[in-house]
Amino acid sequence: MEIDKKKCVGCGNCHAVCTMGVIYLDEDGKSVVNQDECVECNTCYRVCRNEGYWPWLVRGIRKVLSVFRLGYLAEVDVCPTGALTHGQLVWPRSVRALFSDPTTVHPGTGVPGRGTDEIKTNDVTGRLRKGEAGLVIEIGRPGTGALFRDIERVTMALAELKPHFEKENPVTQLMANPEIGKIKEDILNEKVLSAIIEMKITLERIPEFLHALERIQKEVDTVISVGVASKCLADGTIPHEQWVREAGFALSPNGKTNIGLGRPLFQED
């Protein structure tokens, strides 16, 4: 994301909307984006509606008002002069938008967003079957962001346990070597709003993986959101609950439920 300084009037509206909080006022009183920290989520561009005013007019009004110690208060969700601009991103920077802008469809998954269908279509895909669990580890959320260098620390540590990394997952697709969880070298310094590591393991290995994750988390300076999923038994019992509790972790009272209306229903052998 960039801000056209010829147009910017320094109202500061985009500063608050920025998911990473990396837009600030420069010495010249105009807003500027810290390009190292920007994750190209485009939220400022989408949310701050272009009011289309002439920059000289807005600046003039602000100057006159300031003489009388009055302020110019633009509406919160506008850019008075349309100063926000987003150009064509090139690799490796483009990876930021793929993981941060939910309107961008990931070429590898065919879906917008940074994950895959995971249990959302489990009724028709059978991705998670009897005796299996899905681990969904989102690095950088909520609101802190993550460098691929940090994401790699987690994938490499977990790869030692030989999980089945979900092959359609965008992070898996960026691995140079999934066997060891190594991410491609050229994107390691790219920052994203968050990235999701998805893997399939057997239910009884849940404690082993959660404890490994507990150890590695201390080495990354960001937040990790963790989710565990499984296919329910015929009576609606959730098989992973027992294993998570045995590992000493608390389960949330809320969660995501696939209610099984997809057709044709996946049939296990």
Next chain:
Amino acid sequence: MTNTLHRQGTSESLKNDYVIFAHTAEGITREGSAPKLQEFMKICLKYDPVNIGDGKQGNIHQDNIDIQRLISNQGDGAGAAAVFTDLNTLQKVIEELIKADLGISINISGLLDGVQQCCRNAGIERHSVEHSLGFWDAKDRLPEREILEFNTMCGHGMVSFNLIRKMIEYVKLRRLTPKKAAKIMAKCCECGVFNPLRAEMLLEKMKTGQR
């Protein structure tokens, strides 16, 4: 939409927060899904959701979004979502979706016991479940609980901590009503899974210094 399961809040507050979404699988249910997704949205719309939308076109709280056009423009795609604030309405939506037999996957994010009861009342048993195990690691980088309640209402985390702080401050200063502030936050969440009514209720409390 990916992680609507990480919504934070007290059980009391989460009782007003149910996201229902249709999802299609490439090579199985995605091809030819447009009329099914349109029907899903029409069914949801009948029961007055507080939000509805999809990741491609946006949601009803954004500028220049017309819900009828949003539905008719719905093509073969990944999915669509709507938000409801009580279990009775949710159950009616589930019952109608069962009757419609669309054949696309339907998921609900919300209090798991309540959702299970809804399914059972409607005569079905849940298929798969995903739990949140919460936030790990550098929790010292996270803001206070109230901010997280708003932030996690967007599955992609597009409502920034700073915007939430600004909205709370503006409501306290009576520069914005809780309704308008909640709508601005909802605008940031592309997929339409943000719950503006719950946000409004939280802001109403904060307006008078309650927590």
